[in-house]
Amino acid sequence: xxxxxxxxxxxxxxxxxxxxxxxxxxxxxxxTAEQAKIAEDAGAVAVMALERVPADIRAAGGVARMADxxxxxxxxxxxxxxxxxxxxxxxxxxxxxxxxxxxxYIDESEVLTPADEQYxxxxxxxxxxFVCGARDLGEALRRIxxxxxxxxxxxxxxxxxxxxxxxxxxxxNDDIAWVSGLSREQLFDAAKQLGAPYELVRWVxxxxxxxxxxxxxxxxxxxxxAALMMQLGCDxxxxxxGIFKSGDPSTRARAIVxxxxxxxxxxxIARVSKGLGEAMVGINISDxxxxxxxxxxxx
Amino acid sequence: MRIGVLGLQGAFREHVMTFEALGVATVVVRLPxxxxxxxxxxxxxxxxxxxxxxxxxxxxxDAIRQQHGAGMAxxxxxxxxxxxxxxxxxxxxxxxxxxxxDVAVRRNAYGRQVDSFEADLDFKHLEGDAxxxxxxxxxxxxxxxxxxxVLAEHxxxxxxxxxxxMMATAFHPELTGDPRVHRFFLDHVVASS
Numbered sequence: 400x401x402x403x404x405x406x407x408x409x410x411x412x413x414x415x416x417x418x419x420x421x422x423x424x425x426x427x428x429x430x431t432a433e434q435a436k437i438a439e440d441a442g443a444v445a446v447m448a449l450e451r452v453p454a455d456i457r458a459a460g461g462v463a464r465m466a467d468x469x470x471x472x473x474x475x476x477x478x479x480x481x482x483x484x485x486x487x488x489x490x491x492x493x494x495x496x497x498x499x500x501x502x503x504y505i506d507e508s509e510v511l512t513p514a515d516e517q518y519x520x521x522x523x524x525x526x527x528x529f530v531c532g533a534r535d536l537g538e539a540l541r542r543i544x545x546x547x548x549x550x551x552x553x554x555x556x557x558x559x560x561x562x563x564x565x566x567x568x569x570x571x572n573d574d575i576a577w578v579s580g581l582s583r584e585q586l587f588d589a590a591k592q593l594g595a596p597y598e599l600v601r602w603v604x605x606x607x608x609x610x611x612x613x614x615x616x617x618x619x620x621x622x623x624x625a626a627l628m629m630q631l632g633c634d635x636x637x638x639x640x641g642i643f644k645s646g647d648p649s650t651r652a653r654a655i656v657x658x659x660x661x662x663x664x665x666x667x668i669a670r671v672s673k674g675l676g677e678a679m680v681g682i683n684i685s686d687x688x689x690x691x692x693x694x695x696x697x698x
Numbered sequence: 699m700r701i702g703v704l705g706l707q708g709a710f711r712e713h714v715m716t717f718e719a720l721g722v723a724t725v726v727v728r729l730p731x732x733x734x735x736x737x738x739x740x741x742x743x744x745x746x747x748x749x750x751x752x753x754x755x756x757x758x759x760d761a762i763r764q765q766h767g768a769g770m771a772x773x774x775x776x777x778x779x780x781x782x783x784x785x786x787x788x789x790x791x792x793x794x795x796x797x798x799x800d801v802a803v804r805r806n807a808y809g810r811q812v813d814s815f816e817a818d819l820d821f822k823h824l825e826g827d828a829x830x831x832x833x834x835x836x837x838x839x840x841x842x843x844x845x846x847x848v849l850a851e852h853x854x855x856x857x858x859x860x861x862x863x864m865m866a867t868a869f870h871p872e873l874t875g876d877p878r879v880h881r882f883f884l885d886h887v888v889a890s891s
Contacts, residue, residue, distance in 0.1 A: 406815035408831075413814040416709075416834045416873050420743045420776070423707040439790070442751040444707060444744065479790050480745050480804060481874065503811035503835070509837055526812045536814055660706050661728065 401526065404548045413516035414528035414548035417481065418612040421445055421549075422504055425625065425656050426614070428639040430450050430470070438642070441652035445481040445504070447637070448474040453510050453557030454640035454679065457691070463511045465493040470609035471500050479531065483530070487572065488697055489515025496668060498527040504549070505529050507542075509696035510556045510639075517698065522546030532616065534694060536574030537593030539609060544596045550609060552633070554617015557640050561624045564617045568631045578604040600683075617694070620645070620679050622658030622672045629662035646676030665681040699757035699884070702727040706752040708744020708777060712872035716880045723793035730761035738888040741778030743834065743870055746805065747790055749777055759796060766798055771891040773883050779803055779866035780837055787840060798845025799864045805867075806837040807855070819869070821850045821858060823886070824878045831857065831869040838868050848877040863891035 400409045423443030429435040437447045450466040451459065465486050465685050475482045479505035486493035488507055493514075507520050509532055522529040522584050523546035532553035533539035539550045554564030554572070578600055586604055590597040602610055615628030616637035625636045636659050638652075645651045654671035661667040689695070703713045705726035717724045727733060739762065741749070753759055766772055774782040781795050785802040808815070814835055818828035831852065839856035842848060849865075850858035857868040858879075864888045871879035 403815065408813065408815045412873060413811075413816060413833055413834055416832055416870060417811055417814065419712065419743070420812060420834055420872065421708040422709060422711070423705070439747060442748045444748045472811065479788070479813060480747060501810050501812065529809065545838040582754075593717050642827055643774065655747070657752070 409526035411548065412612070415611050417528060418530070418549035421481070422612060423660055424635050425659050426483065426635070426637045427512040427642055427652060428637075428642070428663055429474060432473045434643055434648075435474045435478045435482075437649050438652060438660070439478045439480050439528060441649055443480060443652065443657040444635070445483055446474065446478060447483045447485065447506065447639075448502070448570070449485065452643060453693070454559070454644050455557075456510060457557040465490070465497065465511070468496065468500055471497065481509060485511055486520070487511040488513040489518050489520060491520045494520050494525060494529075496611040500527055502527065507531050507547075509553060509693045513696050519545050519697070530614075532694070532697060534572070535570045536603065537577070537595045538697065539571065540567065540595035540599040540603070543599060543609075543611060547611065549612050549614065551616040551637055553697075554615070554619070554626075555684055555687070556617045556693050558618050558684065559620040559641055559644070559679040560684060561618045561620070561627065562684060564615050564619065564628060568615065568628060568633060571609075571630060575603055575607060575609070579607050619655075620681065622634065622654045622668055625655045626658045626662035626668050635659065641679055644679035651675050699723065699888070700725060700736045700745055700827050701738050701740065701743060701884075701888075702733060703740045704749070704778075706744075707748050708742045708847060709870065709872060712743045713740050714882075715808065716872050716877050720877055720880060720884070722884060730736045730757050733761055733765045733770070736770060737814065737891070738883065739765070741772065741781050742872070743776035743778065746777035746780040748782060748794070749794065750793060753781070754794065758818065759794065762796055763798060769863075769891050771883075771888040772798065773865040773867070773887060774799075775867050775870055776834065779839070779868055780805055782864060782866055783843040784843075785803055785841075798850055799861050799866055800846055801839050801859055801861075801866060802841040802868070804840045806835055807840075808836050809831060811835055817850060819850045819857065821879065822847075823849070823882060826878070829871070829878060830874050832873045833857075833869045836868045839866060857878075860887060
C-alpha cells in the first residue's frame with residue numbers, strides 16, 4: 400500500500416476488488432499473442448500468459464519456470480483485458496520481475512517447479528495482487544494470511560480431468576460448513592487443526608464463506624465442467640490446457656464462457672456444447688505417479 | 699420499486715446486497731425477458747469486452763435500449779460506464795456499446811492493475827463525509843454532452859456523471875459498504891425516469 404499523490408495504490412481492497420470484477424468469468428491460459436487475442440475475442444475476462452500450457456509442462460518434465468519476459472510483454476501488448484502470469488512457489492524475484500512487466504495478477508503456482516520448499520512469497524510486499532491454489536480451507540487461509548487476494552482450487556493441472564478440482568471444492572465447502580457450526584472455544588482448536596490464523600478462521604465461521612473470491616482451476620475441459628464447478632459454488636473458472644489443446648479452441652472458449660454465465664440453465668449448456676469437436680485427451684489421476692502430482696506442491 | 703442488476707459477469711452480487719440492505723427488491727438479470735417490470739438497471743463492473751459479447755449473444759443491446767426508452771433508468775459502474783457511453787476511447791476494435799448516454803469514456807484510462815487506487819471524492823448532492831472511490835483498472839469520462847451533469851472529479855478527470863435517468867461512475871461504490879451513491883440512484887436517477 401503506497402500513497403501516490405491524491406490516491407493510495409496497492410490496497411487490499413483494490414487487490415481483492417479486481418478478483419471481484421473477474422467473477423462469473425473465464426480466465427484462459429495462452430502461450431502466444433495470437434492465442435491471447437482469440438481468448439479476448441471469445442469473451443475471456445483475463446488471460447494467463449505462459450511459456451507452455453500445463454499439459455505440455457507435464458509432458459516435457461524438467462524444471463518449469465516463469466515465462467520469458469518477451470512473451471509476457473507480447474501478450475500484455477496484444478490484449479486490453481487483464482493479463483496474469485505464473486511465478487514459482489516462493490520465487491519472490493520472479494514475482495518482482497512480473498510486477499515490473501505490468502502484469503495485473505500473479506499466480507504463485509504449483510504448475511511450475513517450486514523454488515522454496517518451506518516458504519511462499521510474502522505477497523503483502525507487492526502492489527500487484529496474487530492468486531494461489533488451495534485444496535482445503537486451511538491451505539486457503541494460509542495463503543490469504545500471506546497476502547493472497549484470490550484463491551483457486553488446485554485440481555490436477557494439465558489432465559483435462561475435473562475430479563480433483565471437484566474434490567478440492569467439496570472439501571472447501573465441507574470445511575467452511577464445519578467451522579460455521581463451531582463455538583468460540585472450538586474455533587481455537589479448529590485453527591490449530593487447519594494450521595491457519597485464528598482471526599481468519601473466525602471470520603469464515605461468522606460469514607460462512609472465504610474472505611476472497613474462489614475460482615475453479617485444474618482439469619476443466621468442457622462447458623459442463625465449468626458449470627459443474629460454478630454450481631458447486633466457485634466464483635469463476637480458469638481453463639488451462641482445455642481450450643488450446645482442443646480441436647476448435649475459439650468455439651470451445653466461447654461455449655465455456657456462456658456455460659459459466661448460464662451455469663444454472665441446462666438447455667443453454669446443452670446448446671453451446673453441441674459440435675465442439677475433440678476435447679483435449681484426458682488423463683486418469685491414478686495413472687499419474689505421486690511424485691508427478693502438481694497439487695502436492697505448496698505447504 | 700424493483701431494481702435489476704445485469705448478472706452476466708462481474709461484481710453484480712455486491713450491488714444486489716447494497717440495494718437489499720436499503721430495503722429495495724432486486725433481481726439478477728441474466729436473460730433479456732427479465733428486464734420487464736424493473737424501474738432501474740445496473741450494469742456492474744467486470745470486463746466490458748466479456749459483458750458486451752454476452753450482451754450481444756443474448757440480444758441485450760436492443761432489449762435494454764427499448765426498456766430504457768420505455769422509462770427504465772440505467773446506471774453503469776466501471777465496465778458498465780463504458781457500455782452505456784456514446785463513444786469509447788481506446789476501445790477494442792469493433793466493441794459495441796449501448797450508446798444511450800452522451801459521454802465519451804476512455805477505457806483503462808488510469809493504466810494497469812498496479813495503478814488501481816482508492817481516493818476520497820467530493821460527490822455532488824451527497825451529504826456527510828467524502829465518498830471513498832475505489833478505482834480498479836478504471837476508465838474516466840473524457841467528455842460530456844450539454845445535458846450531462848458532472849457529479850464527481852478526481853485529479854481533473856470526470857469520474858461520475860448523470861444525464862436525466864442515466865448515471866455513470868468510473869469507480870465502485872458497491873465495494874465500499876457505503877450506500878449513499880445507491881441511495882442517490884434510487885432517489886434522483888430512478889425517480890426522474
